[in-house]
Amino acid sequence: MNRVGKFAIGLVATAMAGGLVAYVLFLNRSKPEESVVDSVVVTTEETTAEPVTEVVTEPETRPLYDYISSEDGMTERAKNFVRQNLDTVGYLKIDGTLIDYPIVRDPGIVPEGNSYYQNEEYNYNSYYLSHNFERNAWRAGTPFMDFRNDFGGVEDMQSENIVIYGHNMADGSEFGTLRYYRQDYSFYKQSPFIEFSSNYKDYEYVIFGFLVTSGNWYGDFIYWDLEELNNEEDFNYYVGKVHEKQMLDTGVDVKYGDKLLTLSTCYANEDNSRFIVVARRLRDGEVAGDFSTIQMREGFSESAESQ
Numbered sequence: 001m002n003r004v005g006k007f008a009i010g011l012v013a014t015a016m017a018g019g020l021v022a023y024v025l026f027l028n029r030s031k032p033e034e035s036v037v038d039s040v041v042v043t044t045e046e047t048t049a050e051p052v053t054e055v056v057t058e059p060e061t062r063p064l065y066d067y068i069s070s071e072d073g074m075t076e077r078a079k080n081f082v083r084q085n086l087d088t089v090g091y092l093k094i095d096g097t098l099i100d101y102p103i104v105r106d107p108g109i110v111p112e113g114n115s116y117y118q119n120e121e122y123n124y125n126s127y128y129l130s131h132n133f134e135r136n137a138w139r140a141g142t143p144f145m146d147f148r149n150d151f152g153g154v155e156d157m158q159s160e161n162i163v164i165y166g167h168n169m170a171d172g173s174e175f176g177t178l179r180y181y182r183q184d185y186s187f188y189k190q191s192p193f194i195e196f197s198s199n200y201k202d203y204e205y206v207i208f209g210f211l212v213t214s215g216n217w218y219g220d221f222i223y224w225d226l227e228e229l230n231n232e233e234d235f236n237y238y239v240g241k242v243h244e245k246q247m248l249d250t251g252v253d254v255k256y257g258d259k260l261l262t263l264s265t266c267y268a269n270e271d272n273s274r275f276i277v278v279a280r281r282l283r284d285g286e287v288a289g290d291f292s293t294i295q296m297r298e299g300f301s302e303s304a305e306s307q
Contacts, residue, residue, distance in 0.1 A: 089104065104145070140167050182247055210278065223276060251301075
């Protein structure tokens with residue numbers, strides 16, 4: 001579905017659910033506790049404490065994820081984590097940060113009475129906001145993939161844009177250390193690569209943009225609702241928005257057909273904003289750890305970087 005259609009459905013469904021006021025009250029009731037601001041260096045534009053991430057909710061678009069138990073083709077690491085949590089879909093690691101975690105997929109709508117999720121009812125993209133990898137109640141939650149995403153063993157079936165959410169914790173846990181990219185642009189040169197492995201294969205990505213954007217439905221970049229970029233128009237729209245809002249022009253070339261990865265965390269409560277880091281999967285001939293092998297955008301020069 002194109003971005004306009006998805007957005008329209010989202011607004012209509014929200015209105016039908018009881019009106020804007022009721023929707024806001026629901027979000028306020030489900031909002032996790034905010035973390036206390038840390039004392040590390042912050043950018044000059046920040047005037048409030050670093051809040052934890054609240055994932056924007058939206059109308060249901062597919063039913064509860066049904067896990068199919070199979071170890072065929074799984075890596076040994078994946079087998080170990082799947083034994084602990086059936087929602088495991090991969091592993092995420094970024095050098096120079098504290099991000100080094102197994103990743104689960106949100107189970108979607110969880111009906112009351114499901115013993116695997118403590119017999120309680122949960123909305124989509126909400127369970128792992130307040131539960132750790134062991135599925136125990138935990139204020140910091142655990143980084144999780146959007147419930148609509150696919151990151152299985154068949155690459156042609158994988159989502160064109162995988163979105164992973166994590167709380168912005170003051171102690172740097174979960175997605176707290178993503179702030180390094182916006183606090184010091186030179187950090188990008190230190191850690192431009194992301195390792196994101198499925199249960200079946202290791203993949204490497206290169207970051208091509210990071211930015212602050214609205215987390216509201218009425219914002220101009222509803223990134224969390226743009227996972228299936230399976231037509232060139234939607235893909236170019238997504239990448240164009242990243243370039244339009246980016247804090248640093250990395251020069252990394254991005255073209256239709258690249259697999260994207262979006263990491264999302266909270267930025268400020270006062271305007272419900274988000275900080276996101278967007279990367280693309282490495283192409284043939286590109287080598288993780290060697291930025292000189294990365295294909296750059298035609299005509300790009302470092303002297304023209306936008307700040």
